[in-house]
Amino acid sequence: MIEVKNLIFEYPTKRALHDVSCEIKTGSITALVGPNGAGKTTLIRCVVGLHGPFSGQVLFDGVGVHEHPRDCHRRMAYLSDFFGVYDQLTVRQCLTYTARAYRVSGDKVGTVVEAAAERLNLTDRLREKSGALSRGLRQRLAIAQAIVHEPEFLVLDEPASGLDPEARQSLSMLLIGLRDAGMTLLVSSHILAELEGYCTDMLIMREGRIIDSRQLAGELSKARRLRIDLAAPNSDLLALLENTAGVAQASVDDDVATLMFSGDVAAQHALLRHLVEAGIPVAGLRENRVALQGAYIAQIHEYDSGKKPA
Amino acid sequence: MRGNPEFIRNLWLEFTLHRVLVMPAIVGILFLLMYLVNGQKLDSATAVSAAILFCSIIFIWGTRVASESVIQEINASTWDTQRMSAMGPWSMAWGKLFGSTVFVWYGGFICMGLYWMSYIDILPEDRLAKLILVYILSGVIAHATGLLVSMQAVQKRRDFGRVQVTFYLLVGFAAALPGLYIGLSGWADDGVYRVMLFYDQVFPLIDCVLIALVVYSLWALIGIWRMMRGELQMVNGPWVWLAFVAFTVAAFAGIRLLHPDVGKAMPDISSKAYHGYAMLLILTYVIALAEPKGPVLFRRLRRYVQLHDWASFFNAMPRTILMLIFVLLASIVLLRLSESRITVLEQPINFHLATIATFLFVLRDVGFIYLLNISRYSPRNDMSAFLYLALSYTVIPVSLIFIGLDPLTAMFWLQWDSGAGLTLGPIVIQVLIVFALMARAWKTRVVRDGDVI
Numbered sequence: 001m002i003e004v005k006n007l008i009f010e011y012p013t014k015r016a017l018h019d020v021s022c023e024i025k026t027g028s029i030t031a032l033v034g035p036n037g038a039g040k041t042t043l044i045r046c047v048v049g050l051h052g053p054f055s056g057q058v059l060f061d062g063v064g065v066h067e068h069p070r071d072c073h074r075r076m077a078y079l080s081d082f083f084g085v086y087d088q089l090t091v092r093q094c095l096t097y098t099a100r101a102y103r104v105s106g107d108k109v110g111t112v113v114e115a116a117a118e119r120l121n122l123t124d125r126l127r128e129k130s131g132a133l134s135r136g137l138r139q140r141l142a143i144a145q146a147i148v149h150e151p152e153f154l155v156l157d158e159p160a161s162g163l164d165p166e167a168r169q170s171l172s173m174l175l176i177g178l179r180d181a182g183m184t185l186l187v188s189s190h191i192l193a194e195l196e197g198y199c200t201d202m203l204i205m206r207e208g209r210i211i212d213s214r215q216l217a218g219e220l221s222k223a224r225r226l227r228i229d230l231a232a233p234n235s236d237l238l239a240l241l242e243n244t245a246g247v248a249q250a251s252v253d254d255d256v257a258t259l260m261f262s263g264d265v266a267a268q269h270a271l272l273r274h275l276v277e278a279g280i281p282v283a284g285l286r287e288n289r290v291a292l293q294g295a296y297i298a299q300i301h302e303y304d305s306g307k308k309p310a
Numbered sequence: 311m312r313g314n315p316e317f318i319r320n321l322w323l324e325f326t327l328h329r330v331l332v333m334p335a336i337v338g339i340l341f342l343l344m345y346l347v348n349g350q351k352l353d354s355a356t357a358v359s360a361a362i363l364f365c366s367i368i369f370i371w372g373t374r375v376a377s378e379s380v381i382q383e384i385n386a387s388t389w390d391t392q393r394m395s396a397m398g399p400w401s402m403a404w405g406k407l408f409g410s411t412v413f414v415w416y417g418g419f420i421c422m423g424l425y426w427m428s429y430i431d432i433l434p435e436d437r438l439a440k441l442i443l444v445y446i447l448s449g450v451i452a453h454a455t456g457l458l459v460s461m462q463a464v465q466k467r468r469d470f471g472r473v474q475v476t477f478y479l480l481v482g483f484a485a486a487l488p489g490l491y492i493g494l495s496g497w498a499d500d501g502v503y504r505v506m507l508f509y510d511q512v513f514p515l516i517d518c519v520l521i522a523l524v525v526y527s528l529w530a531l532i533g534i535w536r537m538m539r540g541e542l543q544m545v546n547g548p549w550v551w552l553a554f555v556a557f558t559v560a561a562f563a564g565i566r567l568l569h570p571d572v573g574k575a576m577p578d579i580s581s582k583a584y585h586g587y588a589m590l591l592i593l594t595y596v597i598a599l600a601e602p603k604g605p606v607l608f609r610r611l612r613r614y615v616q617l618h619d620w621a622s623f624f625n626a627m628p629r630t631i632l633m634l635i636f637v638l639l640a641s642i643v644l645l646r647l648s649e650s651r652i653t654v655l656e657q658p659i660n661f662h663l664a665t666i667a668t669f670l671f672v673l674r675d676v677g678f679i680y681l682l683n684i685s686r687y688s689p690r691n692d693m694s695a696f697l698y699l700a701l702s703y704t705v706i707p708v709s710l711i712f713i714g715l716d717p718l719t720a721m722f723w724l725q726w727d728s729g730a731g732l733t734l735g736p737i738v739i740q741v742l743i744v745f746a747l748m749a750r751a752w753k754t755r756v757v758r759d760g761d762v763i
Contacts, residue, residue: 010606012687050393052543054610069543074396084387088323100315101395
């Protein structure tokens with residue numbers, strides 16, 4: 001869906017993006033991670049056409065974002081980390097204005113406003129002034145504004161910052177819901193544990209470069225990373241896993257094996273039974289929740305120690 | 311208008327029931343007081359008070375809100391949402407210009423209604439209508455210029471305070487002032503239209519002012535539209551600016567402003583050319599100070615040259631460079647049209663040398679503005695350059711005269727009747743110094759930094 005080709009962006013005193021190339025697949029939720037100052041926000045602003053690059057290209061379904069910004073903007077949305085809403089307008093007016101600004105036809109405006117409000121649990125707040133809303137509700141309103149025209153591509157820069165744990169949980173559920181509804185998402189965040197809950201792909205940035213680009217799970221996150229603890233090392237395990245349906249990226253390191261598993265809970269039970277019946281000394285089987293953070297830290301260390309970026 | 315989301319949003323914001331009621335109440339009370347003080351008569355005194363109310367509301371309040379209309383979006387972090395929307399630059403331009411000021415126009419039209427009531431039994435209707443049009447169109451010019459200047463500033467900086475907004479307000483007001491002043495004084499005491507010469511034809515002054523106000527309101531709106539296009543990352547070629555320059559130079563060339571002695575001393579065509587030339591110089595300084603011109607732009611231009619991408623180069627090239635080319639060509643035309651020496655008010659002028667020196671002064675000043683912008687990064691570079699240049703034309707040479715070093719003023723002022731050495735020598739040296747410094751800054755900030763960072 002999005003192709004970034006050799007993007008270079010310069011501020012007057014600094015080159016912020018160095019020949020960045022990457023791809024964002026349709027239907028994915030891509031995590032854009034990296035330390036402060038890595039260039040995440042600059043990349044995002046170039047991708048959505050708010051910054052004109054020094055050189056390079058961003059293509060949205062083959063259409064140049066900087067050559068045809070308005071054509072692309074109709075089909076995408078962006079929520080900045082420092083978003084604002086119109087405090088003097090009601091929630092309904094904010095959503096109606098945004099729908100009209102995105103050229104939603106007049107007879108459909110009411111419907112899309114109601115739908116966006118319902119999706120963000122704002123239906124009972126439609127008459128309230130947005131300036132009177134709490135931080136979490138303002139965040140929901142801002143997201144509702146971003147999705148009111150049903151964009152195909154949604155970009156969120158640090159969407160969870162400033163939210164309490166409950167609001168973060170509901171944000172995660174919302175993003176998964178949007179993905180399931182057919183949107184492609186690019187999410188920049190520092191909170192890796194939360195990204196892990198819903199992201200399918202990851203881009204790691206450091207010093208204005210993409211140092212790693214990887215799919216976190218097969219079949220766009222229907223797969224989960226599983227960890228198998230063994231009572232004793234077993235030389236047959238790797239071959240067995242590689243020949244098992246639904247298993248990918250299997251690796252065995254001494255008495256621990258990790259793999260991507262695309263089956264549901266029943267299939268996971270069948271896998272466990274299959275391993276035990278095959279004589280594998282399984283001591284435990286659990287979902288590995290540290291994949292994103294681990295991959296991120298490993299890549300950052302690898303880059304910092306001077307190895308060639310991926 | 312119904313379909314413009316930006317205009318509708320402003321209507322929601324501006325027209326609350328409370329405000330709709332308060333505006334006529336306050337204006338009405340103030341006008342009633344004046345009416346009572348005036349012995350319950352409607353005449354020029356009440357008309358003037360209505361006009362003062364109009365000017366306060368439209369020129370002070372209105373120009374401020376117009377100037378702030380984009381700045382407030384930036385400060386409130388809502389500007390990106392608008393830039394990402396599907397609204398076109400034209401919708402955004404007029405939606406902001408007339409939307410942000412819709413409430414002050416509500417008050418302004420009430421004032422003009424009272425103005426009409428005060429004068430209707432005193433002035434002929436057509437004259438009264440034209441006076442009201444002068445007020446209204448001057449207001450549009452002030453608002454449009456304030457918004458235009460603030461949007462020009464948005465290209466260079468994203469942090470704004472009261473000082474900046476007050477500056478944009480003053481620029482807007484200054485843009486409206488000539489039209490307002492000439493328009494309101496467009497009649498002689500006996501009520502007859504004053505006239506003016508335009509390309510040697512006689513026209514009623516008031517009609518010329520009204521036409522100029524309409525045309526320059528449209529130009530300002532076109533300017534805002536171009537700025538909006540830039541904010542939406544659309545490519546803006548130089549054609550609209552060049553069309554504006556051509557129009558303005560041609561318009562001012564037709565106005566008879568020069569002292570009659572100058573007219574006698576020159577063939578008629580060269581007097582018109584000199585008017586146009588003076589306007590060309592003013593516009594060159596305006597664009598040189600206004601447009602963005604940091605090292606990143608020049609690195610980008612250098613890259614276009616390396617890629618032989620001449621279309622992109624032409625679109626991104628600073629308009630100032632084109633203006634300098636036009637100033638050079640216009641200087642050559644002036645030299646060919648004019649006598650070598652003329653006398654104005656008994657002051658002999660070496661016209662050819664002065665024209666060459668004028669071009670060199672422009673070259674030095676523009677070079678200095680660019681030198682500051684290439685050498686260092688600061689959103690205040692252009693203001694600093696303006697102040698330095700203002701000092702170089704005023705305080706420094708005047709100080710030199712006071713301390714008895716009159717000959718040194720040749721470095722700062724155009725010499726009207728000196729020899730080639732004194733007229734051209736000092737300015738040639740300054741041009742060489744400025745361009746040598748620019749070449750050094752270019753090597754470090756554009757070439758070296760562009761290759762390294």
